[in-house]
Amino acid sequence: MYETLKSIGYSRWFTNFITFVIIAAGVLIGIETYPSVVEKYGGILHALDQLILWIFVVEVILKMVAEGNKPWRYFLDPWNIFDFIIVVACFLPGAGDYVVVLRMARLLRVLKLVRALPKLQMLVTAMLKSIPSMFYVTILLGLLFYVYAVAAVFFFGANDPIHFKTLHLSMLSLFRVVTLEDWTDVMYIAMYGCDNYGYGDAMALCTAPNAQPILGAVFFSSFVLLGTMIVLNLFVGVILASMDETSKEYAIAMEAEQLEAAGEAHSVENELMQLARELEAMQERIALMRHRLHKDSEE
Numbered sequence: 001m002y003e004t005l006k007s008i009g010y011s012r013w014f015t016n017f018i019t020f021v022i023i024a025a026g027v028l029i030g031i032e033t034y035p036s037v038v039e040k041y042g043g044i045l046h047a048l049d050q051l052i053l054w055i056f057v058v059e060v061i062l063k064m065v066a067e068g069n070k071p072w073r074y075f076l077d078p079w080n081i082f083d084f085i086i087v088v089a090c091f092l093p094g095a096g097d098y099v100v101v102l103r104m105a106r107l108l109r110v111l112k113l114v115r116a117l118p119k120l121q122m123l124v125t126a127m128l129k130s131i132p133s134m135f136y137v138t139i140l141l142g143l144l145f146y147v148y149a150v151a152a153v154f155f156f157g158a159n160d161p162i163h164f165k166t167l168h169l170s171m172l173s174l175f176r177v178v179t180l181e182d183w184t185d186v187m188y189i190a191m192y193g194c195d196n197y198g199y200g201d202a203m204a205l206c207t208a209p210n211a212q213p214i215l216g217a218v219f220f221s222s223f224v225l226l227g228t229m230i231v232l233n234l235f236v237g238v239i240l241a242s243m244d245e246t247s248k249e250y251a252i253a254m255e256a257e258q259l260e261a262a263g264e265a266h267s268v269e270n271e272l273m274q275l276a277r278e279l280e281a282m283q284e285r286i287a288l289m290r291h292r293l294h295k296d297s298e299e
Contacts, residue, residue: 018059025052056087122250130242137234148223149174158208160189178227190216
């Protein structure tokens with residue numbers, strides 16, 4: 001029985017069915033963002049939502065029962081824990097302040113697609129593996145931000161109080177610069193002075209204009225070069241390295257599964273051949289015994 005349930009729970013058709021249900025859940029929660037549709041078809045949508053939820057419950061129970069006398073082995077797989085948490089979250093109370101939590105929990109069911117699609121699962125695994133390396137890159141980026149933000153307050157705080165009056169405004173403005181969101185406007189204010197560029201209607205804040213063309217150009221160009229072209233690309237490099245490592249691990253795992261399946265198939269084939277030889281030997285013995293029996297009856 002356990003083997004039957006396990007074969008069902010991990011079969012391709014059941015996995016495809018769950019994938020379809022996950023997509024349906026995502027479409028359903030999207031439809032519910034339209035109040036007019038909810039008002040008209042609220043009962044049907046609620047019934048479909050409950051049906052989807054109980055399908056996920058059946059999936060969890062099926063996979064736990066498939067573990068036989070050791071149902072806790074279901075939780076040895078992190079992805080199973082992820083599925084279980086999402087299902088449990090959907091049973092949170094739906095009244096009062098918990099309505100938003102419930103809706104968010106139902107929305108999380110769409111994330112089960114990560115489990116259903118192996119390539120997407122590999123991508124998420126690679127991103128999770130890259131977190132330790134990304135932490136050190138984040139520290140490097142934070143130091144770069146801090147040094148440039150402090151310098152910007154000293155260099156441009158008086159000329160450009162909107163962007164660099166305080167340290168936290170300076171760091172926010174540098175974040176805008178590093179994402180290349182109209183960063184040249186910030187640079188031009190430093191280069192030409194707030195009285196000549198950028199302030200317009202906010203001219204009352206331009207109390208101490210100070211044009212610094214060379215310093216402004218060097219400061220922001222170097223920050224974009226270091227922050228955007230180098231440090232941010234380190235994040236991309238770390239993720240790509242993790243994806244390459246993860247893809248190799250998946251390839252090794254798939255090859256091991258294929259070898260194991262081939263070994264099992266070879267073992268079954270050998271067993272069948274052995275049984276065939278034994279059956280042939282038994283048939284020969286039966287024929288010999290019949291021949292002796294027939295000979296004895298003639299005598």
